[in-house]
Amino acid sequence: MSRQHATKGERTRARILDAASELFALSGFNAVSLREIAAHAGMTHAGLLHHYPGKEALLLEVLARRDREDAAHLFPGMLQPGEAVPPAVQLRRIVDLAERNSRTPGLVGLYTLVAAEAATPGHPAHDYFVARYRVLRREIAALLRTVFAEAAPPVTADPDVVAQQLLALMDGLQTQWALEPDAVPMRRRVVDFLAAHGLRLDIEDGPVTG
Amino acid sequence: MSRQHATKGERTRARILDAASELFALSGFNAVSLREIAAHAGMTHAGLLHHYPGKEALLLEVLARRDREDAAHLFPGMLQPGEAVPPAVQLRRIVDLAERNSRTPGLVGLYTLVAAEAATPGHPAHDYFVARYRVLRREIAALLRTVFAEAAPPVTADPDVVAQQLLALMDGLQTQWALEPDAVPMRRRVVDFLAAHGLRLDIEDGPVTG
DNA sequence: GTCTATATCGCGATAGAC
DNA sequence: GTCTATCGCGATATAGAC
Numbered sequence: 001m002s003r004q005h006a007t008k009g010e011r012t013r014a015r016i017l018d019a020a021s022e023l024f025a026l027s028g029f030n031a032v033s034l035r036e037i038a039a040h041a042g043m044t045h046a047g048l049l050h051h052y053p054g055k056e057a058l059l060l061e062v063l064a065r066r067d068r069e070d071a072a073h074l075f076p077g078m079l080q081p082g083e084a085v086p087p088a089v090q091l092r093r094i095v096d097l098a099e100r101n102s103r104t105p106g107l108v109g110l111y112t113l114v115a116a117e118a119a120t121p122g123h124p125a126h127d128y129f130v131a132r133y134r135v136l137r138r139e140i141a142a143l144l145r146t147v148f149a150e151a152a153p154p155v156t157a158d159p160d161v162v163a164q165q166l167l168a169l170m171d172g173l174q175t176q177w178a179l180e181p182d183a184v185p186m187r188r189r190v191v192d193f194l195a196a197h198g199l200r201l202d203i204e205d206g207p208v209t210g
Numbered sequence: 211m212s213r214q215h216a217t218k219g220e221r222t223r224a225r226i227l228d229a230a231s232e233l234f235a236l237s238g239f240n241a242v243s244l245r246e247i248a249a250h251a252g253m254t255h256a257g258l259l260h261h262y263p264g265k266e267a268l269l270l271e272v273l274a275r276r277d278r279e280d281a282a283h284l285f286p287g288m289l290q291p292g293e294a295v296p297p298a299v300q301l302r303r304i305v306d307l308a309e310r311n312s313r314t315p316g317l318v319g320l321y322t323l324v325a326a327e328a329a330t331p332g333h334p335a336h337d338y339f340v341a342r343y344r345v346l347r348r349e350i351a352a353l354l355r356t357v358f359a360e361a362a363p364p365v366t367a368d369p370d371v372v373a374q375q376l377l378a379l380m381d382g383l384q385t386q387w388a389l390e391p392d393a394v395p396m397r398r399r400v401v402d403f404l405a406a407h408g409l410r411l412d413i414e415d416g417p418v419t420g
Numbered sequence: 421g422t423c424t425a426t427a428t429c430g431c432g433a434t435a436g437a438c
Numbered sequence: 439g440t441c442t443a444t445c446g447c448g449a450t451a452t453a454g455a456c
Binding site: 243244245255256259263264265 | 430431432433434
């Protein structure tokens with residue numbers, strides 16, 4: 001039952017995941033075939049499907065890995081409890097995330113795309129996205145609760161409500177931005193939204209004030 | 211150059227569109243094949259593709275038709291200039307639209323799904339969605355401008371900004387709602403958003419007040 | 421047992437005959 | 439305007455190699 005090092009299968013899966021991640025980011029989901037990915041990983045498409053049950057499941061793994069990296073960046077407290085990051089800094093990191101996603105063109109919109117696809121209960125990514133939004137809502141709500149309380153004057157809005165709205169706003173803005181980048185100043189709109197709730201988040205690197 | 215009645219081709223296209231609309235709404239986009247739709251319309255899938263260049267273009271037509279019906283419902287002033295609808299009523303209709311969409315399960319999320327897919331410039335639905343969001347932003351902004359001015363006290367927020375945020379919020383909420391309906395009181399969150407901008411929209415059928 | 425390849429299926433899409 | 443034939447695709451099942 002115990003294993004001392006990565007098995008050959010784990011190394012193969014990592015190789016597949018690297019190839020898929022690279023090709024998806026380069027050309028998008030639909031434009032890349034399993035046969036291309038398999039070739040990049042040195043096998044046939046059927047061999048690839050032995051490790052991952054399907055193309056969408058493979059995309060799911062690519063997104064999950066990126067999600068893990070984002071989470072480590074956004075909520076370092078979850079992974080490194082010893083090091084305290086001011087909530088105001090975390091909030092700005094979340095706002096910055098919208099633009100960070102925009103810098104990887106091939107992967108832009110893949111999240112909202114697959115999230116929309118995953119609406120049907122049978123979809124391979126369904127459970128993952130349900131859990132993802134639950135975690136994000138909870139984490140952002142907890143963060144907002146602290147920021148609201150620390151603001152001067154304190155913000156009276158419900159952190160849970162604002163967290164859900166903030167998530168929806170960022171997703172929806174990304175959809176419009178992907179269609180017509182010039183028409184959607186994403187970061188600006190998110191800052192405007194927080195400002196409407198009495199929270200002033202300075203545009204540059206200044207502190208968050210009430 | 212003139213035509214007195216619907217051609218055979220137009221009748222065939224209408225038949226195809228009816229079949230596609232019914233099957234997409236019933237089972238979603240991916241679960242339905244062109245061969246099924248063609249069979250329902252009394253032809254082979256190649257025959258269907260003579261009238262519509264591809265499956266996504268067919269979906270696009272289905273969505274566009276629904277869009278036209280929604281527009282006639284939301285902005286009747288555009289089609290019937292003689293009849294004046296109070297902006298407050300139009301605003302509530304927009305808020306109601308989020309729930310109206312939720313009552314056709316098969317078509318839920320298809321808009322946000324295809325909108326996300328249409329991000330790439332080459333996508334058959336790209337131009338359509340760019341135009342769609344432009345129109346919606348402009349119409350909702352014009353509507354908000356009036357409602358803001360009529361509210362007591364008048365709302366000072368920028369109608370263009372709030373219109374873009376409102377659209378994004380409704381799209382994003384629909385994504386979360388499709389994944390976990392119980393976790394997302396869509397209408398409530400939209401009302402909360404407008405309330406944050408000083409606009410009180412009564413939950414029931416009362417008037418909009420400032 | 422762990423892994424990969426061959427064979428087959430229905431799919432969306434295209435080309436060309438009628 | 440509709441068909442038949444054909445292509446590469448994602449997906450599945452099954453057999454075979456290490």
